[in-house]
Amino acid sequence: MIAFIILAFVVASVFAYEQYLSSQKSVVVLATTTSTYDSGLLDYLMPKFESKYGVSVHIISVGTGQAIETAKRGDADLVLVHSKKLELEFTNSTYGIHRVGVMYNDFIIIGPTNDSAGINGLTNTTEAFKRIANKGAEGNAIFVSRADRSGTNMLELSIWIKLGMAPSNTTQAWYLEAGASMGTVLRMANEKGAYTLTDRATWLSFRSQLSRMAVLVQSDEQLLNPYAVILVNPEKYPRRNYKMAVALAKFMISEEGQNLIASFIKEGETLFTPIARNLELAKKLGFPDQEYELAWYDAQP
């Protein structure tokens, strides 16, 4: 029938057109976290790389856990994430290779300005969480969790574990499991006058929208937040753009990339501190193989 022929023709031409469009530029897919993306750093950083190499960086922005899962399924070329536990699981599985430290910032606990749990000024996060839990049980405090296996979520959970707790909304009414990105959780906390753990970069980006919130706890070593970039193993997924993934990772840890990261300012503050070439700091932040990996990357064409 005529309709069938027309249909076949239309489908074929649509497919051909789409393929033509996507072959115009080489594509590299970076799976990263919402906190990195929402801060605006990548929209600042990527154009320089894209124009230098004539490539398109496609950014999938989800939580750390999800970003790594995406890469494991072969739907991304590299990841930029921040959870040592999940990162090491990724590299141990051999799906991820050449983990290298790129930058860090820190986490902070924010909460309502009236601070019912009385944690303002503490530098011990575990103690702060304990007070929030106690006040929460009394019905005088709420905590909003990312609950999405993001880097932020993983750190938060690790602190509850130190208190021997694994809170969930079913047993603790004061613990809200949002399953959402950092920006959404920040606004949720603001609406409810609740406490939450956030990275400083997202806090600074959203601060103007969060009229009821203030920084209450910071400067705890537990709250350091290093970011790593990990390549997807080309032996597992040979059809991916490994060459450009290496180039992008190299760019991020290069002097140029690191300077760009240091120059990214919002609300008058630098959001991320570069660490790639600072071996001592990198080791301290959980990258014992930094020197080796840097040498490897520098040796790549």
Place this chain on the structure above:
Amino acid sequence: MENSLLEALQRAFQPIFSLNQEVLNITLLSLRVSGTAVLIGALIGVPIGTVLGLRRFRGKQILIRFVDITLRSIVNTFMGLPPVVVGLAVYLLLTASGPLGPLGLLYTPTAMIITQLVMVVPIIIGITMSAVGSVEKAIREKALSLGATDRQAAWMVLKEARMGMLTAIIVAFGAAISEVGGIMITGGNIRWFTRTLTTAIVVEVELGNFALAISLGIILLSMSFAINVMLTIIQLRGAER
């Protein structure tokens, strides 16, 4: 918040009238994805819907009746299929470690078109089927009694059902253009590449850029409105006859 809402509304119209580059890119992508899906969907769905709607295939034999009822039930079920579920299914098909992985279609506009196509075809089949069926009831007997052959009667039915088919296509487009969950999963909401009006609104709300989100919402609503105007005109024309 009250101040910023008003401010946001005021600032919302700016990107539209200044033809902001990104807004243009987003709008064109929405039209391209939904338009293509509906075009292909119509080529598939209208013939199938017509065939299912014509009385011929409602024979008196039990087997034919059974097949007929099953097919109709399937169409009706798929018409109500949640788009986000379609997105999930298409994602599992297109993921690199999935059956169609080697095609490398995930996180591309093609994946979004496929998602919307699956969503749209049942809608077009269902409405066409219903339109052809009801026209057929009204016309077939009269045509036959005036001396038309079976073929000629069927052709007359199709001509009369033109408006119904058009309705099916317009309704399908309306559903596609406002869809968000499925295409977010299969498209990845990548800036400049797979971000449509609906998925862009999600991102801008998340970032707190309410003015931009409202602009996009206004564009989307305008399209919805235009679609409804078209539908209404068709229905009024149909009623006049």
